[in-house]
Each structure stands twice: as structure tokens, then as C-alpha cells.
Amino acid sequence: MKTNGLKALIFDVFGTVVDYRSSIIKECEKLNEMKDLELNSPKFADAWRGAYRPNLDRILSGELSWMNLDSLHLMVLRKLLDEFEINHLTEEEIIHLNRVWHRLEPWGDAVPGLQRLKQKFIISPLSNGNVSLLTNMAKHSGLPWDLILSPEMIKSYKPDPNVYHMAIDFLDLQPNEVMMVAAHQHDLQAAKKLGMKTAYVFRPLEYGCEAIPNLMPEENYDVVARDFIDLAQQLGA
Amino acid sequence: MKTNGLKALIFDVFGTVVDYRSSIIKECEKLNEMKDLELNSPKFADAWRGAYRPNLDRILSGELSWMNLDSLHLMVLRKLLDEFEINHLTEEEIIHLNRVWHRLEPWGDAVPGLQRLKQKFIISPLSNGNVSLLTNMAKHSGLPWDLILSPEMIKSYKPDPNVYHMAIDFLDLQPNEVMMVAAHQHDLQAAKKLGMKTAYVFRPLEYGCEAIPNLMPEENYDVVARDFIDLAQQLGA
Missing domain, CATH: 1.10.150.240 (Putative phosphatase; domain 2)
Known part of the structure; x- marks a missing residue:
């Protein structure tokens, strides 16, 4: 793209x-x-x-x-x-x-992919985890975030639209300057509704080998990626 | 210490x-x-x-x-x-x-000092700058923060005690597990009152060569450091 x-x-x-x-x-x-x-x-x-x-x-x-x-x-x-x-x-x-x-462990492609993406873009989690959880996880697993954004900052949870607005406002950007990256389509759909860019990443093993979900994209996302390395590639990072 | x-x-x-x-x-x-x-x-x-x-x-x-x-x-x-x-x-x-x-430039010791401190501690700004200012500055100057904490998150400014409380709460720590590092004594005094640890760093050139301020520590701080390298040394990082 x-x-x-x-x-x-x-x-x-x-x-x-x-x-x-x-x-x-x-x-x-x-x-x-x-x-x-x-x-x-x-x-x-x-x-x-x-x-x-x-x-x-x-x-x-x-x-x-x-x-x-x-x-x-x-x-x-x-x-x-x-x-x-x-x-x-x-x-x-x-x-x-x-x-x-x-203390959760990242998928194998996550850290090298994030390191590449960080060269070109601001990268942050926007997870339902609280600030200390996301901070400690990043220290534990070497996730190279530029900052930590959490719905804890406004006492809410995704997919409340206020959570995405909070991220856009703190970054002082326009919605279409920010891309939501997720393996879950409801998260992307909530972001897309607000005018954000979206990247869908396949994580077939999230629920284990015996419960591979239907991964078919339900909407048009700006990027559909195999993993974070592929995402970096597609975004020219 | x-x-x-x-x-x-x-x-x-x-x-x-x-x-x-x-x-x-x-x-x-x-x-x-x-x-x-x-x-x-x-x-x-x-x-x-x-x-x-x-x-x-x-x-x-x-x-x-x-x-x-x-x-x-x-x-x-x-x-x-x-x-x-x-x-x-x-x-x-x-x-x-x-x-x-x-786009402000760091003091020469800041980035290498922070890199050492980051190996042992969570490091974050707690500056009156807004989130995007602090994020963009970190990208511009290579400041390796683990997260960005800003009074913008509660629409206030230092030295409002709520700002320091916010940082302690988001980190899910006790006040004495968190150290405020500053070249300004009023900032340290506000933190100390809440039971936080304090480190005073000399920055004699903040106001230029012709306006070197009185740098004498006015209180007992846990650490008094020449610069961030010295701070890392004293904290065993």
C-alpha cells in the first residue's frame, strides 16, 4: 500500500x-x-x-x-x-x-518486525492491558514500543470508540495517519469506522493447533499480512 | 545508594x-x-x-x-x-x-546514561510536555524510554501532586519504588513529599554559559549526580 x-x-x-x-x-x-x-x-x-x-x-x-x-x-x-x-x-x-x-512471550516474528517498523513509524500497543502490564511485558520480552497507550488512561476498554480517539488525540494525529494492527477483526472494524487505517495479521495458532479459526478477512483492510515481517515489508519499513 | x-x-x-x-x-x-x-x-x-x-x-x-x-x-x-x-x-x-x-537535542550523557539505566529500571519521562511532544522528541533524539508519562493524561501540570500519583499508579508501584530525576529542585521536593526517591542532576549550562545558577542541593536527595553516566554508576546500572 x-x-x-x-x-x-x-x-x-x-x-x-x-x-x-x-x-x-x-x-x-x-x-x-x-x-x-x-x-x-x-x-x-x-x-x-x-x-x-x-x-x-x-x-x-x-x-x-x-x-x-x-x-x-x-x-x-x-x-x-x-x-x-x-x-x-x-x-x-x-x-x-x-x-x-x-510475562507473555511474543510470536517469533513480533520483535524483529516491530524493530523494522519502529525505524519508520511511531509504534505503540493499544491493548486492553493496563499500563504496568504492558510496560512489564515489553521489558520482559523486548518489545521496542515508543510509548504505551492503554484504555486504563480513560478507564474504558476496546472497542469503545473513545479508546481509539484517545490514542489519536495523544499522538496529535489525524485518524488516517494512524493504523490499527490486529489479528482480531472486531478491533479493526471499530478502528476503521473512525477513519483509521487497518492491518489484519493472521495468527492461526492463537487458540492452539486444534482450534484454528476462520481467518478469512470480512472486510477490506488496508493491509492483510502473514506476520509482522510481512507487514514491515508491505509498509516499506 | x-x-x-x-x-x-x-x-x-x-x-x-x-x-x-x-x-x-x-x-x-x-x-x-x-x-x-x-x-x-x-x-x-x-x-x-x-x-x-x-x-x-x-x-x-x-x-x-x-x-x-x-x-x-x-x-x-x-x-x-x-x-x-x-x-x-x-x-x-x-x-x-x-x-x-x-526536536530538542539531549545533553551528551543523556542517551548513553539512559541506555544503561534502562537495563536495570523502567525509565519514563514525567515532563510537562504533552504525549506527542515527548514521543516525537524521543524518536528525534533516540531517547530509549520504556513508556511516556505526561500530565496531559490527567489535564494537569507538575508540581501538582496528582501528576506524581498518576505516574506511581500507572506503574502500579509504591512511591518509594519510584525515583524522580531532575535538575530542578522544586520538582524533586514535590516528589519527595510524596515518599518518592529523588536524584538531583547538575545541569550548570541549562541557562547558558553566562547564567550559571546556584546548584547547591537545598535538601537531602537520595542521589546527587554529575550527569546520567554518574547516575547510572551510583545506581549500579
């Missing part, structure tokens, strides 16, 4: 930049070994992530009062530990486990 | 990280040449910066409604162009000149 006027790329993170599912499974396996548990790690990871969108929707509808993602993850984690009958973790161990979301 | 428990360093920027005065003088000299002007560059730079604190105080007192630093700089710039009788710049040239604050 022509990148005339494109100044900044903002990224969805969970699933798009990092492979949360494998990271959480790995952490649960470690826990199984250390604490002699028999936690079904893939099931646990899926249940934890599965509670994410319904709870965000409850917050956006006003049914649940606003809390940041760390707090939401912790609320769900306590419930899941009960359900999975894991009842002998110390409070410190629970907090440490909850912070696995600060 | 013992750095046990110290997690993040947040930096004042104008004067502490970047040499705004020389940068503005250099830009004015360029303008003199290009537009055949006879602007007294040092006087102009000092007048522009000189209007900063009084105007922020008017905003913090409620006398002037909140605007971000780019807008404040522009308001002052228009007035100064009148006063200095520079009346043949196009609107585009005025906007470009106003964005000199996005």
Missing part, C-alpha cells in the same frame, strides 16, 4: 503480538511440577482467557464497575482456582501467577 | 534530559539565515522559556483554562513574534517553529 501520511501504528497485543495461550500453559506446567499439581493447563488457560470478553462487556455495559485488567484477571483467577480445586497456593503465589500476563 | 526495591526512574525532561536553550537558539539562527531575519536568538529562547512557568501557574490556579504544552508554546510564540517584530512567517512556518520543542 502507499504509506503517504501514515505516521503511527498501534497494536492489539494479546494474540496479535504475544502468544498468551502457550505462555500461560507453560507457566501452569511449571506450577504443576513445583507444587505437585495436576492442573489441566490448556483447559485452564482457555477458561482464564475465555472469561475476558464477557467480563469486559459487563464493565462496558455498566453492570460491573470499572477495574483494570490485572484486577479483572485476579478476580477470574480466584474463581478458577476454586473451580479447578487448586486450594493450596499462598497469596503470594496467586499474585505471581496472575502476573503471568506481564 | 542501596537500590533495593527501586523499580522505576521518571525524568524531568526540559533542562534535565535535553538542552532546550541551545536547540532553540540553533533553530532561530537557521531561521535568521533562511528568512534573512535579525532575531536575537538567545533573547528569544529565554523569553519563550521564561513565559512557561508563569503560564503554567495561571493554569494551575484556574485563571487560564487547561491547554497542553504545544498550545501554550504556540500562544506564547505568537505574542513573541509580535514583540520581536517578526511578522512575515507563514502559518506553516510558525507551526514548524513551535514544534522545535519536539
Whole structure:
């Protein structure tokens, strides 16, 4: 595509930049070994992530009062530990486990792709993660963001349009100077409605090898990319 | 000092990280040449910066409604162009000149010092600059921030205590896990009152060779450093 006027790329993170599912499974396996548990790690990871969108929707509808993602993850984690009958973790161990979301590992192409993109554009996450989660994750995994943008700054969550507006305003750019990059089409559709550019990146393994989703683009996006290296290539970075 | 428990360093920027005065003088000299002007560059730079604190105080007192630093700089710039009788710049040239604050050059030790500090700590500006100003400046000058924190996020300015609280809260840390780094003692004093750690860095040339200020520390700061290399050394980074 022509990148005339494109100044900044903002990224969805969970699933798009990092492979949360494998990271959480790995952490649960470690826990199984250390604490002699028999936690079904893939099931646990899926249940934890599965509670994410319904709870965000409850917050956006006003049914649940606003809390940041760390707090939401912790609320769900306590419930899941009960359900999975894991009842002998110390409070410190629970907090440490909850912070696995600060230690998620990137897809293999993410860091080299971002490094290339950063040479030409401003790059920032625009994830539902809170500021400290995104900052610690970047330190942990070497994600070379120029800045961190989070809906925590206005106590909301994507796909509230105010979240995308916030990013555009803080960057002091026009909507069509900013590109939303995501593996999730609802995120891109929300951005596109506001006049932003969009890049759809395939992440077929987000839900594991046995649950490859329908990846077909549902709309016209400005870029459709295999991964971040391909995205950099297509954007001339 | 013992750095046990110290997690993040947040930096004042104008004067502490970047040499705004020389940068503005250099830009004015360029303008003199290009537009055949006879602007007294040092006087102009000092007048522009000189209007900063009084105007922020008017905003913090409620006398002037909140605007971000780019807008404040522009308001002052228009007035100064009148006063200095520079009346043949196009609107585009005025906007470009106003964005000199996005193109300020760092002190020689700043980038190598920050690179060392970043290995051990989270590093962020906590400057009165707006988000886009601080982001563009970092891109321009290679400042390797982990994130950008700005009072624009809560529509206020330092030394409002809410600004420091905002930084601590977004980082999800305790006050004594965060160190304010500044060449200006009022900034450190505001941070110290809230229980933050403080590092005072000498910048004798902030106001030029002929106006070296009294640099004597007025209080006990956790660190007093010659420059950012010395700061890194003292913090074991």
C-alpha cells in the first residue's frame, strides 16, 4: 500500500503480538511440577482467557464497575482456582501467577518486525492491558514500543470508540495517519469506522493447533499480512 | 545508594534530559539565515522559556483554562513574534517553529546514561510536555524510554501532586519504588513529599554559559549526580 501520511501504528497485543495461550500453559506446567499439581493447563488457560470478553462487556455495559485488567484477571483467577480445586497456593503465589500476563512471550516474528517498523513509524500497543502490564511485558520480552497507550488512561476498554480517539488525540494525529494492527477483526472494524487505517495479521495458532479459526478477512483492510515481517515489508519499513 | 526495591526512574525532561536553550537558539539562527531575519536568538529562547512557568501557574490556579504544552508554546510564540517584530512567517512556518520543542537535542550523557539505566529500571519521562511532544522528541533524539508519562493524561501540570500519583499508579508501584530525576529542585521536593526517591542532576549550562545558577542541593536527595553516566554508576546500572 502507499504509506503517504501514515505516521503511527498501534497494536492489539494479546494474540496479535504475544502468544498468551502457550505462555500461560507453560507457566501452569511449571506450577504443576513445583507444587505437585495436576492442573489441566490448556483447559485452564482457555477458561482464564475465555472469561475476558464477557467480563469486559459487563464493565462496558455498566453492570460491573470499572477495574483494570490485572484486577479483572485476579478476580477470574480466584474463581478458577476454586473451580479447578487448586486450594493450596499462598497469596503470594496467586499474585505471581496472575502476573503471568506481564510475562507473555511474543510470536517469533513480533520483535524483529516491530524493530523494522519502529525505524519508520511511531509504534505503540493499544491493548486492553493496563499500563504496568504492558510496560512489564515489553521489558520482559523486548518489545521496542515508543510509548504505551492503554484504555486504563480513560478507564474504558476496546472497542469503545473513545479508546481509539484517545490514542489519536495523544499522538496529535489525524485518524488516517494512524493504523490499527490486529489479528482480531472486531478491533479493526471499530478502528476503521473512525477513519483509521487497518492491518489484519493472521495468527492461526492463537487458540492452539486444534482450534484454528476462520481467518478469512470480512472486510477490506488496508493491509492483510502473514506476520509482522510481512507487514514491515508491505509498509516499506 | 542501596537500590533495593527501586523499580522505576521518571525524568524531568526540559533542562534535565535535553538542552532546550541551545536547540532553540540553533533553530532561530537557521531561521535568521533562511528568512534573512535579525532575531536575537538567545533573547528569544529565554523569553519563550521564561513565559512557561508563569503560564503554567495561571493554569494551575484556574485563571487560564487547561491547554497542553504545544498550545501554550504556540500562544506564547505568537505574542513573541509580535514583540520581536517578526511578522512575515507563514502559518506553516510558525507551526514548524513551535514544534522545535519536539526536536530538542539531549545533553551528551543523556542517551548513553539512559541506555544503561534502562537495563536495570523502567525509565519514563514525567515532563510537562504533552504525549506527542515527548514521543516525537524521543524518536528525534533516540531517547530509549520504556513508556511516556505526561500530565496531559490527567489535564494537569507538575508540581501538582496528582501528576506524581498518576505516574506511581500507572506503574502500579509504591512511591518509594519510584525515583524522580531532575535538575530542578522544586520538582524533586514535590516528589519527595510524596515518599518518592529523588536524584538531583547538575545541569550548570541549562541557562547558558553566562547564567550559571546556584546548584547547591537545598535538601537531602537520595542521589546527587554529575550527569546520567554518574547516575547510572551510583545506581549500579
